[in-house]
Amino acid sequence: MPTAPMTGDQRFVKNLNRMALLRLLRDESGLSRADLANRSGLTKSTVSLIAKELIDEGWLAEDGALVTGALGRRPTPLRIDGRHLVLIGSELDTDIIRVVAVSIRGEVLEMNQAALKSKDPDAACHQLVQMVTAQSAKVTAAGSRLLGIGVGLPGAVDSTTGVLQFAPNIGWRGVEVGKRLGAELTAAGLGAVPVYFQNEADLAAVGEAEFGARPVEDPLVYVSCGVGVGSGIILNDSLFTGATGSAGEIGHTTLFIDGRPCSCGRLGCAEAYMGLKAVAEKAGCLDADGHIDRAALKALAGKRAASARDAFGAAGDVLGVLLQNVWTTFNPQVIVLGGESVGLGGEQFLQAAIERLEQFAKQAGLPGPDVRVAKYAELATAVGGAAFALHSLLRPYSHAPTARASVSPVPSVPVLA
Numbered sequence: 001m002p003t004a005p006m007t008g009d010q011r012f013v014k015n016l017n018r019m020a021l022l023r024l025l026r027d028e029s030g031l032s033r034a035d036l037a038n039r040s041g042l043t044k045s046t047v048s049l050i051a052k053e054l055i056d057e058g059w060l061a062e063d064g065a066l067v068t069g070a071l072g073r074r075p076t077p078l079r080i081d082g083r084h085l086v087l088i089g090s091e092l093d094t095d096i097i098r099v100v101a102v103s104i105r106g107e108v109l110e111m112n113q114a115a116l117k118s119k120d121p122d123a124a125c126h127q128l129v130q131m132v133t134a135q136s137a138k139v140t141a142a143g144s145r146l147l148g149i150g151v152g153l154p155g156a157v158d159s160t161t162g163v164l165q166f167a168p169n170i171g172w173r174g175v176e177v178g179k180r181l182g183a184e185l186t187a188a189g190l191g192a193v194p195v196y197f198q199n200e201a202d203l204a205a206v207g208e209a210e211f212g213a214r215p216v217e218d219p220l221v222y223v224s225c226g227v228g229v230g231s232g233i234i235l236n237d238s239l240f241t242g243a244t245g246s247a248g249e250i251g252h253t254t255l256f257i258d259g260r261p262c263s264c265g266r267l268g269c270a271e272a273y274m275g276l277k278a279v280a281e282k283a284g285c286l287d288a289d290g291h292i293d294r295a296a297l298k299a300l301a302g303k304r305a306a307s308a309r310d311a312f313g314a315a316g317d318v319l320g321v322l323l324q325n326v327w328t329t330f331n332p333q334v335i336v337l338g339g340e341s342v343g344l345g346g347e348q349f350l351q352a353a354i355e356r357l358e359q360f361a362k363q364a365g366l367p368g369p370d371v372r373v374a375k376y377a378e379l380a381t382a383v384g385g386a387a388f389a390l391h392s393l394l395r396p397y398s399h400a401p402t403a404r405a406s407v408s409p410v411p412s413v414p415v416l417a
C-alpha cells in the first residue's frame with residue numbers, strides 16, 4: 001500500500017522543531033541558542049522558547065555563559081542532559097530475555113536478564129512484560145520519566161501491527177506479539193508509553209547508529225551471528241526493513257543449491273553452515289534433540305581446543321562470504337559484527353571472516369570495508385530497543401508506535417510535556 005503524503009498540525013510541527021534542535025545538540029554539544037537558530041533556520045525567539053521547554057522537561061542542560069569579548073548577552077552553551085529521561089529496551093531471544101534501562105545519551109543504567117521459561121507465545125510475552133514492568137517501576141521510583149519501550153524479537157516483524165511473521169528458531173509464525181504485549185503493558189499501567197517492536201538485528205543496528213560515532217556512520221550494516229544469522233540496515237538515517245519487514249535476513253541467502261537443510265525450510269542457506277548450531281555440531285556440542293551445550297562449547301573455545309577452533313574458523317570463513325555480499329550490495333560505511341558467536345568464537349571466528357573478506361577485496365583490487373565489533377556486545381539488541389524508541393521520538397515523521405488493538409488509542413506523536 002502506498003504511503004500517504006505526510007501532513008501535520010501545529011503540534012506536529014512544534015514537535016518536529018523540538019526534535020530538530022535536540023538532534024543538532026546531539027551531533028554537536030555546546031551550541032548556543034544563536035548557533036541553533038543559525039543551523040536550524042528557526043527564529044531566535046522560537047529557539048529560546050523551545051530551549052526553555054526542553055530544559056524544563058529534562059532534555060537539555062545549560063553550561064556557564066561563554067566569555068567571548070563581544071558586547072551584549074553572552075552565549076550559553078547547551079547540551080543534552082537526560083539524567084531523568086530514560087528508555088527501556090528489551091530482547092526476547094530464543095532462550096533468554098534481556099531488559100535494560102538506558103539514558104538518552106546511551107548509558108546503560110540498569111540491566112536484567114533471565115532464561116526464557118517457555119517458548120509458548122503467551123507465556124513468553126507475559127515473562128517479558130513482567131521484567132519490563134519491574135524495570136519501569138525502578139526507573140519511576142528513581143524520579144526518572146520513561147519515554148518509550150523497544151522490544152526486539154528473533155524474526156521478521158511487521159512493525160505497524162507488531163506481528164512476528166516468521167521466527168524459525170523459536171518456532172513462531174504469524175504471532176501477534178504486539179497485541180499480546182500491548183494489552184499486558186496497558187494493564188500494567190504503561191498504556192501511555194509508546195512501544196515499538198522490531199527484529200533483533202534491526203534494533204542492534206539502530207543502537208550502533210543512534211548511540212555510536214558522530215558524525216553517524218551511514219550506511220551501517222549490523223550483522224548478527226548467533227543461532228540465527230541476520231542483519232539490520234541503516235540507510236539514509238532510517239532503518240531499512242523492506243516491504244514486509246524481512247529485509248536483511250542474510251542468514252537465509254543461498255550459499256549452495258540443494259545444500260544442507262536450514263531451519264527456514266530451504267536448502268543451502270548460509271545459516272546452515274555458519275549459525276551457532278552448525279558450529280556446535282562440528283565441535284561436538286549439539287545433542288540429538290538439537291540443543292546446544294553452551295557450557296561445553298564455551299569451555300572448548302576457552303581452552304582453544306582444536307574442535308572449537310576448526311568449527312568457529314569454518315563458520316568465520318562463511319561469514320566472510322556473507323560480508324563480501326553485504327559489502328557489494330550496500331557499499332556500507334561500516335559493518336558491525338555482533339551476536340553470541342562473536343562472543344563465543346572470538347578471535348578465531350572474526351579472524352577467519354576478515355581474512356576471507358580481505359581476500360575478496362584483494363581480488364577486486366579495492367580497499368575492503370570498515371568492519372568493527374558491536375559496542376554493546378550481548379546487550380546490542382536490548383540497547384537497540386531503547387535506541388529505536390529514541391530514534392522514533394527524534395524523528396516524528398518516521399515510525400509511529402505499534403498500534404495497540406482493543407486499548408485506548410496511543411497518540412502518534414508522544415506527549416512529552
Ligand SMILES: [Zn+2]
Nearest residue numbers: 252262264269
Ligand atoms: Zn534458511
